Amino acid sequence: MSMSSKKSSGESIIPDSAVVVKVTSVISPFHIRIYQKESYSKKLDELSGKIQKYMKRKKFDDSSTHTEVHLLDPVIVRTKIDKDVHSPAWWCRGIITNPSDVENIQYNVFLPDYGISLVLPSDNCVVTPRHTFSDEYLTFSVGLHNVIPAVTELTVKDDQQITLILQSEWSAAAIQFTKDLLVASQCIYFDSCAFDGENKQYGEFYLLIDDEIISLSETLVSNLFAVYLDNDLLRVIDDPKYNDKSQIVHFDNGNIEIYKKTDANVINGKPNLKTHNKHKRIFRNTIEKDLQKILIKSNVKCAQFKAVADARFAFGIHQVLNSKYITRPKLIQSYIWPAIAKGLNVVAISPPDSGKTLGYVLPIASIIASYETLPKGTEPLALILCSSSSEVFCARALFMEYLQHYQNVKVLAGSHGISDKSFAAQVYNGCHILVATPPFLARFLTRNRKILKFHKLCHLVLDGADIILDKHFTSLGELFKIHDVIHNRDRHDLDTPLLQIVTVSRHWTSILRKFVMTSMDDPYTCIGSFMEAAVYAGIKPTLCMIKLQNKTLKVLQYIGDQPIVRRTMIICNDTDEVIKLDEFLQKHSLTTLLAHGNMTGFQLDGIKELWNISIPGRYPILICTDEVLPDLEISNIQHLIHYSIPRSTKSKFYYRFSTLMDNWKTSSGNSTCELIILLDETSELQISGVVDTMEKLGMKVSVDLRNTVERVAYFLDMQKKEYAICEFIKSLGSCPKKNSCRYRHCVLRETDVPTTEISMRISRTINVGGIYTLEHTVDSFQRVQILDIVEKDKEDMPNVASVRCIDSGERISRVRVSRLLEIPEELEIWSSNIVEVFITNLAPFDLEYVWNRHAENMVHKWLKEYLNSTSYACGKVQLCLGNTIWLNTLEIRTKLIGYPDLVCSNLKTVLLEEQQALENNNHLHSLYALCKAGGLTSINGKKLPWTEQVN
Incomplete structure (x- = not known):
């Protein structure tokens, strides 16, 4: 065997x-x-x-x-x-x-x-x-x-031959x-x-x-x-002309030369796959897998690692990987790991959760763990600069986890909330890998110039480079110019290590481009997002607002009546659009190719073959739908027309840019590809995302178009009545993730009036805003309200939800909807005494938008220290919406008989003095502006204090 x-x-x-x-x-x-x-x-x-x-x-x-x-x-x-x-x-x-x-x-x-x-x-x-x-x-x-099942039959003639008979x-x-x-x-x-x-x-x-x-x-x-169900067998299923043939020659399976076909029913003996396009659905990669593509730009070739074993990390790191059953890298990691191992400067651009952080953590950790002797003292070998405190804690945790077998490697984390004295003590105990935010490190080095030395620095990583260069450019400049972090980019002598710079980012921006061009020598660039690859290539889009009935004529105008010398693709939303557009173009004597979801895999193979053999001057116009793009596997388009925009997700829209990938491999910043997007009166839901995309690609947006986008975005926000107001809006007055945030960013008068009553909406179906009961422990139940649908199943039905416990205020990020029970009617009338409290006009330190754990720990410690049986908390209410109130501050007071109450402590003052928060004077004004836009001019009979700034 x-x-x-x-x-x-x-x-x-x-x-x-x-x-x-x-x-x-x-x-x-x-x-x-x-x-x-x-x-x-x-x-x-x-x-x-x-x-x-x-x-x-x-x-x-x-x-x-x-x-x-x-x-x-x-x-x-x-x-x-x-x-x-x-x-x-x-x-x-x-x-x-x-x-x-x-x-x-x-x-x-x-x-x-x-x-x-x-x-x-x-x-x-x-x-x-x-x-x-x-x-x-x-x-x-x-x-x-x-x-397909098979059995062997040995034929003895001039020589022995193995025949596989399908079963x-x-x-x-x-x-x-x-x-x-x-x-x-x-x-x-x-x-x-x-x-x-x-x-x-x-x-x-x-x-x-x-x-x-x-x-x-x-x-x-x-x-x-068994035998693989390959193209030859698929032709037997698809094409009747093969039905009379008794044998199919298999060309590439070694000593197995002949497959003997019994009859059509043998093939169909495989479980019945009931789909209208089964060959595409079953025998081809799905779009989720095909989305995994990388644009590589480099003068140095690096072999892609197919398996974790190929990386040859330090033995202890492989032990940790094996304990986690990680045997294969994510796609971006398969390119980053060999490049970092070679000592190349690396630029990695890809979406969240694609593996960027582990992409640099493992090779750098392995290199440092492999040192025979590590330098003692305060001379870090690797400096990891992160965009926020939360990213610092995450990166340090990964280094500590994968270096658990190398206790001699010291990993330090620095972010606001850590005192200079505490951080200096850690540095003196040894520092080989330093993870910090640029503002924290710049402040520390300014006050303690002689503690850290960077002349042995080998690796500099900017994790979240797009955010760092945007928010912390001044701090980064101080580190580079004043504290000489990158002085050894050029080798001065054999004892001086050559600095390797790695930047990882979600987006490719103009300031990141400048940094790469000026600070990184011959970088190895990996881009795992079709949208960011388009930005990197400098593609120039054209946006056309047009009435629906005029779209076909506009397409004809863009194509022209000259011979087609550029590969042209037109992408539509559905098959009906494809067929109607094809009929129109053929009436004008244009040669077209059609590809849509009603075609079989065999037909799509034929379309792809015709496309590949077409020649300049006689190129056909390829008209297709989104669902067949992964099967066509076309990436050499030069003229792309978006006839209509996908209504469901941005992923489909971004995937269309994969058709241009071949052109970008030879260009950077000056692509000759032509991109045209048509928007009609039915595209209101998509206009905001399209305009954001155009701005990323460098298109200037007119004031009128921007106003239109804002009106549409506000209208769509108003439809989210069942969603809670975004937490960033509540705490900061603005949302840094507004384009992708699922929560509401406007105030609705009928929804957000102050109340402690539950906005009850009982439903047998699972919907955002619905009230249900959740079994907390055995025979113990909680009333919960659904905040968001986190995950859906294959039938697009809710599978996992995030919920808020109505009677405790606790939030649970993931709950299977199968655990949610219909709430009994007698529980409808129960009100809730739980309210959310926000302190106004505060923001996290260092221009961050998430409160770090040092600030959270300080608040917990403050409450535990000052709030007891003899004291009480109070604050002046500035605003009240739903079950959320905003206070000017939170004070702990103690009653004294015969005297005014004693103010023990003020939370806002403590946070500001301890440098855990900054003043944010736009916070309350932004909330008032949202109330005014939502028609909420008074609360509990009291008019809201409008100011000039609100207008």
Whole structure:
């Protein structure tokens, strides 16, 4: 038996999307029962508690079990002490599959939360109504993706030849082979790739056997139990002209030369995948996977790391990675790691949560951990400058975690809230990696010039470079010019290390471009966002506001009647638009190619082939929809026209820019690509995002267009009646993430009037603003209100929500909606005495927009120290909206008999004096302006104090 290992072949090992699973049963490679190991025990405990309470509430006795049972009836299986029944739990859910013994009244019962079947006496089964429990079954059936069962046949003629005969069912040997592999596995991963009409998942299994990762499908194929479902077999399914052929030659599978086709039903023996475009849906990458592309600009070539093992980090770091089951880097990391290891200057631009921070933490930590002797004293080897205190704590935590086996490497963190004395003491104890914000470090070095020395600095990282260069440019200038942080960019002698500069950022900005050009020699640039790649390339957009009925004529005007010498693509929202535009252009004698969601994968392959062989002067115009872009895999467009804008998410709109990628590989800042965006009267919802995109690309926005965008944005904000006002608006008066923030940024008179009553909206469906009950502990429930839908399932239904506990004020960021129960009517009338309190005209120190943990700890300590049984807290109310009040400050006072109350402490004064906050005089004025715009001119009969600044 031969076994193929992806580890030995150097191919990709385990995708990031793969999850650790446990296999409960195997019928065939198309029917494997699994559950996700993460949080399985917790979910099982919660479910057992619910079942037990249900049984107690219903007070079942033995007589209740004597009910007529039908096939697929849901039951509760209960274990009796006097019965010889080996059930996995005292109470568990079951499904009747068939009577096992009619005379003895026994049933075959499948336990969907355990993935096993039992033969049980009838009195162990209690029939329950369907949908008694809304919880999803904890185990589910999956199948192997993209393979067809086969058996071998040895033909002896002039020479021996192995023929694989396709089968509709898996052979007994293949099933046993699969079971043996799964049993031998130390750990099993499953990566879902597709699903059928019944939402059954199909994907790839990755098995850890003897410290090697193997692919189940690859192993079945290499051991001649299966064949890949490749293009040849797809043609058999798609094209009737192949139906009479008995053999298909496979061109690239080594010694397996011939596949023998029995009939069409053999191929269709694979589970029925009910989709209108099954070849695209099942046999091709989804858009989420195709979105993973990187634009690389560098004069130095670096090999991409396909696996973590390729990085050859220090041994202790690999130990930590293995304990976390991290075997494959994220895409941006696969390019950053080799570049940093080579000592190159690196620029990394990618969206949040793409792995940028770990992209520099691991290689730098590994390099420093590999030093034979580390310098003693106050000479850091790596300086990490972060955009905020929270980023400082995050980066330091990652360094500490992955350097846990290297206690000699000292990692320090510096941000506002840490005293100079405390920080200096840490520095004197050793400092090899220093993580800090630029303002903090500049202040510390100004007051303590001789403590830190940077002449041995090897690595300088700007984490959040776009924000640092925008907000902290002055502090950064002090570090560079006065404190000589980057003096060793040029090698002066063999003893002087050459400084490596790494910048990571979400956005590519003009000031970042200047910094890279002036401070970084020959940088290795990685951009993992199509939108930011367009900004980097300097593409110049054209925005056209036009009536819907004139759009086709406008397209014709842009294309012209000359031979098409540039590759042109027009992207539409739906198939109807594509067909109508195609008919119009053909009437004007223009050659077109159509690609839309109603086409099969075979047809899309033909479109792509025609596109690739077209020549200048005879280029067709490619008209397509967003859903087929990943299948077309076209990236050489020179003239892109957005005929209509996606209505759902910005991701689809940004993905369109991937069609221009080939042009950007040879240009930087002077792209010759032409980008045209058409907006009509139906594009009001998208206009704000489109204009923001245009501004990123350098287009100047007129005052009229800006006013239009603001009016539309305000109108859309007003539709968010069920959403709470954004926390940034409440605490700062403005939101730094307004373009992507899901919460409300306006005041609504009918929603935000002061009240302690609950805005009750009971619904059987899960909606933002809805009131539900949440089981907190056993037999303990809380009233909660949904703040946001955090996650949705494949059917676009709410799956995870963030909630606020009405009667405690606690916020829970992630709650499965299956845990939310309909609230009883008698709880409607209960009011809530919990209110939110904000202190006005304060902002976090160092121009940050999030309060760091030092400020939070100071407030907790202040309350604990001053607020007791003999004192009280008070403040002057400046504004009240809903259950939120704004105070001028918060004072702790003590009553004295015969004397005025004694003011013990003032929180605003303490925060300002301890440099935990700055004055923010625009805060209250901004809130008043929002109230005025929302028609709220008075509160509790008192007019709001409008000022000139509000106007």
